[in-house]
Amino acid sequence: MIKVGIVGGTGYTGVELLRLLAAHPQAELTAITSRKEDGMPVADMFPSLRGFVKLAFSAPEKARLTDCDVVFFATPHGVAMAQAPELLEAGVKVIDLAADFRLKDTAVFEKWYGMPHSCPEILEEAVYGLAEVNREEIRKARVVGLAGCYPTSMQLGFAPLLSQGKPLVNEMALIADCKSGVSGAGRKAEVGTLLAEASDNFKAYGVKGHRHLPETRQGLEAISGRPAALTFVPHLVPMIRGIHSTLYATILPEARDTDFQALYEAHYRDEPFIDVMPAGSHPETRSVRASNMLRIAVHRPDNGDQLVILVVEDNLVKGAAGQGVQCMNIMFGLEETMGLMQVPVLP
Amino acid sequence: MIKVGIVGGTGYTGVELLRLLAAHPQAELTAITSRKEDGMPVADMFPSLRGFVKLAFSAPEKARLTDCDVVFFATPHGVAMAQAPELLEAGVKVIDLAADFRLKDTAVFEKWYGMPHSCPEILEEAVYGLAEVNREEIRKARVVGLAGCYPTSMQLGFAPLLSQGKPLVNEMALIADCKSGVSGAGRKAEVGTLLAEASDNFKAYGVKGHRHLPETRQGLEAISGRPAALTFVPHLVPMIRGIHSTLYATILPEARDTDFQALYEAHYRDEPFIDVMPAGSHPETRSVRASNMLRIAVHRPDNGDQLVILVVEDNLVKGAAGQGVQCMNIMFGLEETMGLMQVPVLP
Amino acid sequence: MIKVGIVGGTGYTGVELLRLLAAHPQAELTAITSRKEDGMPVADMFPSLRGFVKLAFSAPEKARLTDCDVVFFATPHGVAMAQAPELLEAGVKVIDLAADFRLKDTAVFEKWYGMPHSCPEILEEAVYGLAEVNREEIRKARVVGLAGCYPTSMQLGFAPLLSQGKPLVNEMALIADCKSGVSGAGRKAEVGTLLAEASDNFKAYGVKGHRHLPETRQGLEAISGRPAALTFVPHLVPMIRGIHSTLYATILPEARDTDFQALYEAHYRDEPFIDVMPAGSHPETRSVRASNMLRIAVHRPDNGDQLVILVVEDNLVKGAAGQGVQCMNIMFGLEETMGLMQVPVLP
Amino acid sequence: MIKVGIVGGTGYTGVELLRLLAAHPQAELTAITSRKEDGMPVADMFPSLRGFVKLAFSAPEKARLTDCDVVFFATPHGVAMAQAPELLEAGVKVIDLAADFRLKDTAVFEKWYGMPHSCPEILEEAVYGLAEVNREEIRKARVVGLAGCYPTSMQLGFAPLLSQGKPLVNEMALIADCKSGVSGAGRKAEVGTLLAEASDNFKAYGVKGHRHLPETRQGLEAISGRPAALTFVPHLVPMIRGIHSTLYATILPEARDTDFQALYEAHYRDEPFIDVMPAGSHPETRSVRASNMLRIAVHRPDNGDQLVILVVEDNLVKGAAGQGVQCMNIMFGLEETMGLMQVPVLP
Secondary structure (H helix, E strand, O other), X not given: OEEEEEEOOOOHHHHHHHHHHHOOOOEEEEEEEOOOOOOOXXXXXXXXXXXXXXXXXXXXXXXXXXXXXXXXXXOOOOHHHHHHHHHHHXXXXXXXXXXXXXXXXXXHHHHHHOOOOOOHHHHHHOEEEOHHHHHHHHHHOOXXXXXXXXXXXXXXXXXXXXXXXXXXXXXXXXXXEEEEOHHHHOOOOOHHHEHHHHOOOOEEOOOOOOOHHHHHHHHHHHHHOOOOOEEEEEEEOOOOOOEEEEEEEEEOHHHOOOOHHHHHHHHOOOOOOEEEOOOOOOOEHHHHOOOOOEEEEEEOHHHOOEEEEEEEEOOOHHHHHHHHHHHHHHHOOOOOOOOOOOOOOOO | OEEEEEEOOOOHHHHHHHHHHHOOOOEEEEEEEOOOOOOOEHHHHOHHHOOOOOOEOEOHHHOOHHHOOEEEEOOOOOHHHHHHHHHHHOOOEEEEOOOOOOOOOHHHHHHHHOOOOOOHHHHHHOEEEOHHHHHHHHHHOOEEEEOOHHHHHHHXXXXXXXXXXXXXXXXXXXXXXXXXXXHHHOOOOOHHHXXXXXXXXXXXXXXXXXXXXXXXXXXXXXXXXXXXXXXXXXXXXXXOOOEEEEEEEEEOHHHOOOOHHHHHHHHOOOOOOEEEOOOOOOOEHHHHOOOOOEEEEEEOHHHOOEEEEEEEEOOOHHHHHHHHHHHHHHHOOOOOOOOOOOOOOOO | OEEEEEEOOOOHXXXXXXXXXXXXXXXXXXXXEOOOOOOOEHHHHOHHHOXXXXXXXXXXXXXXXXXXXXXXXXXXXXXHHHHHHHHHHOXXXXXXXXXXXXXXXXXXXXXXXXXXOOOXXXXXXXXXXXXXXXXXXXXXXXXXXXXXXXXXXXHHHHHHHHOOOOOOEOOOOEEEEEEEOHHHHOOOOOHHHEHHHHOOOOEEOOXXXXXXXXXXXXXXXXXXXXOOOEEEEXXXXXXXXXXXXXXEEEEOHHHOOOOHHHHHHHHOOOXXXXXXXXXXXXXXXXXXXXXXXXXXXXXXXXXXXXEEEEEEEOOOHHHHHHHHHHHHHHHOOOOOOOOOOOOOOOO | OEEEEEEOOOOHHHHHHHHHHHOOOOEEEEEEEOOOOOOOEHHHHOHHHOOOOOOEOEOHHHOOHHHOOEEEEOOOOOHHHHHHHHHHHOOOEXXXXXXXXXXXXXXXXXXXXXXXXXXXXXXXXXXXXXXXXXXXXXXXXXXXXXXXXXXXXXXXXXXXXXXXXXOOEOOOOEEEEEEEOHHHHOOOOOHHHEHHHHOOOXXXXXXXXXXXXXXXXXXXXXXXXXXXXXXXXXXXXXXXXXXXXXXXXXXXXXXXXXXXXXXXXXHOOOOOOEEEOOOOOOOEHHHHOOOOOEEEEEEOHXXXXXXXXXXXXXXXXXXXXXXXXXXXXXXOOOOOOOOOOOOOOOO
């Protein structure tokens, strides 16, 4: 059994990690920290876990995280990089659900997250946690910076196009019109995500700039080995879970004969969590609700030059906690799908 | 034109007052206070008011509320009673949407609201703002403590039964199973009313005791002139607006021959905002959405001894701001329905 | 492996059965019928099942249901009783999610369901599928008529009170104010349950009479061995899944000293799917979302004579498909919890 | 008073027309037809109208529509063109909320609507009902084919860009990523728009082709006088009302110095129903809920070549019934805003 610790289990990605790990046959939850809730049984905060999780929160200094085999950080940005050195020193692997180990360029990190990076040498060895792109690096990693929720959907949606030897689409004019459920904003007391504000309503936000833009651009360039430019417009959907990314790319004249459906199917043929749907499909977010699946549909309206790629994922699973467990499975040599084959909950 | 001031216009009852008053032919919005938002145009906070409300928030000391004819308090409990004396002194009428002037017994007020009452003499003259019960007193009032949202639905639902000369139902075993949309919790940053917490979910709360219980009991006893006992269980509905109260009363043996449908229709025959629906109806909250109407249906399943009264209202209109404007109209000798005849918004 | 057939898998209880059975270690889905969808892969209708269910719908005459060990009916009322005789003849067990085998009195069945009962002799041997009440009978049953969604919550909520040797509450004046998510109405094209009709809205329905009333009364009387009378008011909640029943019972004078919390805890001590929460709790429907758990909280406001019992369940799981799998496990001598220990999905 | 008839008042655009016309100071509802509901008071179907609309539905042959001054068609496609000739003959003006008089090319109409056009000569004189583009033609029109809901938002969003003397953006590669509330699908019994299907869910639809694409392309070309090409991807949002269109256009090199914010503000300076919001704004659909306002925000991320225009409207008001009343006001020489100045309902 792998001894697992969680730092910061009081948010949505934390409780989702608990849901998944409580049912994982090779994971043993051994510690979960929260200074504020020290001593409180986890199931008192989340009654859904009554009968499944016996653990109580403990203050960080009591938690003995260094006895764990792996520690997940489901914390605000900045926490993982503060604690990672000591854990690595003790031989503990680290999986960060926040952004501390995503952006390779510390200047970019500082610009978008408003804090200096405290351990650039660890950042250097950290592996970007997107298994379908980086599986082999993750296998050997001590530190994984998990891909963000939107970036996961955008990168996996564009990857088959960008990973060919030569460009098929105009990679300098990509557009991602993304829509997320409200849990993406976290379990924080804020007026903007109250039910009375956000339900029966729809809006864009962060059009001027969003932290997931530099992360995605970095990822796309890593995939293609070429420069990329992206317009990213996130929107808030009055629902709990789910991301739907509508991706637009202009086909280059020399690529007009490509069979894009076949390209996508071939690219993801062996991926257990990626489902390329039949041509003409419209994937729904609920078709992956509470599961680690990501579904993709490829459209080329009127057989023209505009490609439209539809991608759905559960932002808390494939976009966060499930992706984390998937990486853990890889890092510890387990079956990659272990503990992650829940059937999506529909309706 | 009546010069109207609003203290605390940044919450839901405040913005609803603004919506109604902006379209009221005899009201002129002259001041709206918020220390925190001093100088900010109201329409910057609530873009729905762009083009309709030019006013900006001003700090209380700049607001010159004493120049108004009437001031509404859409504030947390305790604010109105602190400012009422000065306003009354200046000849300004006061309408409080909070609870400062609802409970006649200061000991009860202190028990449920956790603060002493600072002006019991004003409380003494204050009139309970429920026009269908207290119309004449409201006409002469200087201070009105508006009925709460749940209490409005419960009192108007039980009133026809309780206002007869002798009891028709067991008045010591009334039950009110009430359901409210989330806006009833106010525009406050709290985890429990986030969309990701409160949507696709249903729960009771406050079963041990809720502030609206003593207020309603006081109101029921005032209506009947007899003691009353009530079990009140509020629930949170994943919707923005609306209260649905399901009221249960046991018919006394001597009242078994009563035609309750006729009783209700007669009682409310002349009320412009009360709609007693045909026998067998199931009123929906959306049938009064954004309007000052309250609809009632009377059921007596199997012609037995259990009466079931269904009541719907919009908690922000008939349960708060609309009721306030209705009282203002009465206090200033205007047509009672002035500015309040919006057709409900359905769907 | 138990060979399982499903008749009528295109509704919500059908797809929920598929979700649960696809992950059940001892069940093998061998046939699913739908005349209309003959030949269509199940996963084409419900993309959430892509990769989990390979089966296609087949027309009833091709389905060879008589080769199954057990057949679930997730059909409209009337279908199961038409096909049960042939299946039983062939040695196949039958579990009906509809109402064909619930009501023991065929006259009552005919009154509420508007059709004669076609096999009263099978009805006679059929066992009412509510494991916490009827476990031993279910173990030996050939035919199980599963308890309805509302009736499950009402009976399990009242059972500890009614199953004592003598009455503790007024059993002739029970009240159940119940609230259900919209999936309870089924996957049928109807105007009343469109999102644009039912969301941001709340209403009661069926106050005059609802089919679940006679079923629940029969169940309560079976539990107590005494007559019972119930007022049942169902309401429609703008959410997908979940039932919240708020139950009211008047404590008899001779039972005032009862410790009701202890009574409930003792009654359900060994039940794997019933969670009696700590005193003062307010269970939320989402705390059991997508799981077979049912949670109960016991309240006695002001220590008075009115007991308030709060019950939550997922109407599609404990109220339908999960209850069915639970009964199947019992009927085939499996661990009762097998395939049913999914952690509830929250948020 | 203008005598108004409505054909087909049982859908969402019909009831919205009733809501608006019931409060219109110069409109007198004189007839509303429905064969199926002949004799039923309108308020029995829509209890929100109780006390506001006394009219009953009548069968078409009894309705005496030829006595009206104007008749609105809130019907399925094909009805208006069947009845328009007789009404025009009788001197009655016609406003069609469906698509019969939108597409000028009958071949295109037949392709997308699957029926031949029965009165091409009336189509020829019909005016496209988008007041901000066609005001003068509407003033003189006998027949108006109202702009569709999506097309209204797309055309008004692109119009300032396209109506300059020379192209500012690549007009052959426009993208409109549009999101609509479920009421846009109409009040029809369909599985796909049930609350249990469409809530807590998000999906695209009609990516292969949607009827609003040819309509919008025709409109854009009429505005610019130049060919236009558009990729249009509609999505379904789990909310009742509202359309949010996110429009993408690539700035041409020669137009890089344009001040687009100023361009939009100038273009719509005198429009009572168009609100160009301050730079950097993110309009929300609820900011126009139940009102005829349409709000626009102009973004140019990183000052690059990609323009992002955000547009919100209420699909049932500015996208249908409100637009219809606006056109009626123009056609009858009334103040254009008459009966249309409702303050949006927020929250």
